[in-house]
Amino acid sequence: MARIGIVTCSNTTQDMGCSSVGCLADLRSRGGHFEHYPKDAPLELIGIVSCAGCPTIVGAEKILDRIRGLVAVGVEAIHLAACVVHLCPFKKRYEDVIRQRFPHLSVVAGTHAPPPGMDEAQMGEFFKTCVKETLHVPRKTIVETVMEKMTPQPGTPS
Numbered sequence: 001m002a003r004i005g006i007v008t009c010s011n012t013t014q015d016m017g018c019s020s021v022g023c024l025a026d027l028r029s030r031g032g033h034f035e036h037y038p039k040d041a042p043l044e045l046i047g048i049v050s051c052a053g054c055p056t057i058v059g060a061e062k063i064l065d066r067i068r069g070l071v072a073v074g075v076e077a078i079h080l081a082a083c084v085v086h087l088c089p090f091k092k093r094y095e096d097v098i099r100q101r102f103p104h105l106s107v108v109a110g111t112h113a114p115p116p117g118m119d120e121a122q123m124g125e126f127f128k129t130c131v132k133e134t135l136h137v138p139r140k141t142i143v144e145t146v147m148e149k150m151t152p153q154p155g156t157p158s
């Protein structure tokens with residue numbers, strides 16, 4: 001039995017609405033970075049948690065606040081999701097601090113396989129393009145909307 005925890009990028013899950021469908025599909029089908037587990041070992045998903053948000057350049061240990069909860073319920077392997085692997089500037093630091101703090105854990109950089117016809121690097125570039133188009137689509141703030149509605153328009157009776 002392999003007890004697995006997945007750490008996702010909170011930008012992709014919280015801001016861009018990824019529901020980890022690719023990660024879960026390859027976990028179920030033993031594809032991608034779940035392929036290496038012995039075929040006779042059931043894979044049990046213990047939990048999925050997003051990162052704790054930007055740790056700044058000095059606070060990668062912030063990720064441990066997320067890992068401790070998985071450790072408390074007996075996780076054995078932490079998979080950094082494909083979004084973390086390809087988008088996160090702190091990925092290497094995260095791997096290091098998790099390994100230092102919890103040396104008994106296996107830390108795997110990756111979850112789902114690349115889309116058909118792509119290798120890992122191509123998937124990374126594809127991801128970045130998708131994020132660039134999705135993460136920041138300008139939208140009005142509530143203040144702008146309220147102020148617009150409260151500002152009399154020319155020609156409208158005051």
Ligand code: SF4
Nearest residue numbers: 009010011051054088
């Ligand atoms: S880029 Fe890294 S630190 Fe930022 S939200 Fe994603 S996983 Fe978290």
